[in-house]
Amino acid sequence: MLNGKVIVVTGAASGIGAQTARELKLQGARVIGVDRNAVVENVDDFYRADLCDPASIDRLVQALPKHIDGLCNIAGLPPTAPATQVLKVNVLGLKKLTLDLIDTNLADGASITHLASLAGIGWPDSVDTIKAFESVDFSTVDAFCQNHGIEGSRSYFFSKEYLVVWTHMNRWTWRERGIRMNCVSPGPVDTPILADFIQTLGERAEEDMRVMDRPASPSDIAPIVAFLQSDGAAWLRGANITADGGMSSMLTLARHGLA
Numbered sequence: 446m447l448n449g450k451v452i453v454v455t456g457a458a459s460g461i462g463a464q465t466a467r468e469l470k471l472q473g474a475r476v477i478g479v480d481r482n483a484v485v486e487n488v489d490d491f492y493r494a495d496l497c498d499p500a501s502i503d504r505l506v507q508a509l510p511k512h513i514d515g516l517c518n519i520a521g522l523p524p525t526a527p528a529t530q531v532l533k534v535n536v537l538g539l540k541k542l543t544l545d546l547i548d549t550n551l552a553d554g555a556s557i558t559h560l561a562s563l564a565g566i567g568w569p570d571s572v573d574t575i576k577a578f579e580s581v582d583f584s585t586v587d588a589f590c591q592n593h594g595i596e597g598s599r600s601y602f603f604s605k606e607y608l609v610v611w612t613h614m615n616r617w618t619w620r621e622r623g624i625r626m627n628c629v630s631p632g633p634v635d636t637p638i639l640a641d642f643i644q645t646l647g648e649r650a651e652e653d654m655r656v657m658d659r660p661a662s663p664s665d666i667a668p669i670v671a672f673l674q675s676d677g678a679a680w681l682r683g684a685n686i687t688a689d690g691g692m693s694s695m696l697t698l699a700r701h702g703l704a
């Protein structure tokens with residue numbers, strides 16, 4: 446299905462990124478892994494980069510091939526990481542890498558897929574903060590967090606709210622080049638950072654697990670990312686695909702008194 450496509454996967458060293466690299470290769474893609482940690486499996490090529498450092502992203506973009514058919518932005522930090530680091534990796538690094546690759550490396554018709562989260566479901570309640578974040582960069586993110594009370598685990602939730610909105614907004618920004626952008630929003634997934642989410646959610650985590658029966662496994666999520674990279678997903682633009690064992694359906698109905 447992905448024969449002949451060159452696809453970059455960030456976060457390829459672990460969890461959902463590692464499984465996505467494996468799935469893309471199984472489907473015939475040439476996979477280029479990117480991570481701050483070394484990747485030895487599932488990739489044809491690997492580039493080490495730190496996505497919270499703009500200079501590292503500049504070097505990565507320079508080094509990557511000049512014809513790339515797809516970008517899967519999967520690297521991310523959990524809610525237990527420092528607030529500004531979370532925004533740098535989950536949003537600012539992701540945006541910089543994406544926009545820079547669009548400028549110089551992405552082919553016409555390329556597909557961009559972000560790993561958002563069920564944590565982004567509350568974005569309609571954060572519209573003013575999301576608008577204010579639009580102009581924030583690596584040098585102003587500390588001040589932004591202070592001015593808008595983004596601290597502790599809120600940073601993770603806000604990072605995913607922003608990412609869902611950014612995806613919707615850029616559904617067809619690069620229309621004349623046929624470059625499209627979508628995201629996937631899992632609920633809890635059994636990866637090394639699942640414990641961070643359980644710690645952050647406290648008792649709510651137990652309730653969530655009852656609704657879902659079990660956390661997802663990375664192999665529940667990777668095929669969805671792979672599908673978004675395929676030509677079969679050409680009509681999906683700015684979509685946020687929920688993959689959460691029914692959690693978002695339940696939360697949305699509950700919010701409107703229908704649960």
Ligand SMILES: NC(=O)c1ccc[n+]([C@@H]2O[C@H](COP(=O)([O-])OP(=O)(O)OC[C@H]3O[C@@H](n4cnc5c(N)ncnc54)[C@H](O)[C@@H]3O)[C@@H](O)[C@H]2O)c1
Pocket residue numbers: 455456457458459460461462479480481482494495496497519520521522523534560561562563630631632633634635636637638639642
């Ligand atoms: N696990 C879950 O429950 C869950 C749920 C919803 C969404 N997500 C999202 O899925 C994505 C993948 O998470 P995961 O669960 O596979 O976690 P993980 O910790 O297994 O993988 C994250 C990867 O990102 C890399 N990374 C982190 N910071 C980086 C940086 N500065 N530069 C380069 N690479 C960096 C890590 O080295 C790691 O390989 C994240 O964006 C996460 O927010 C996870």
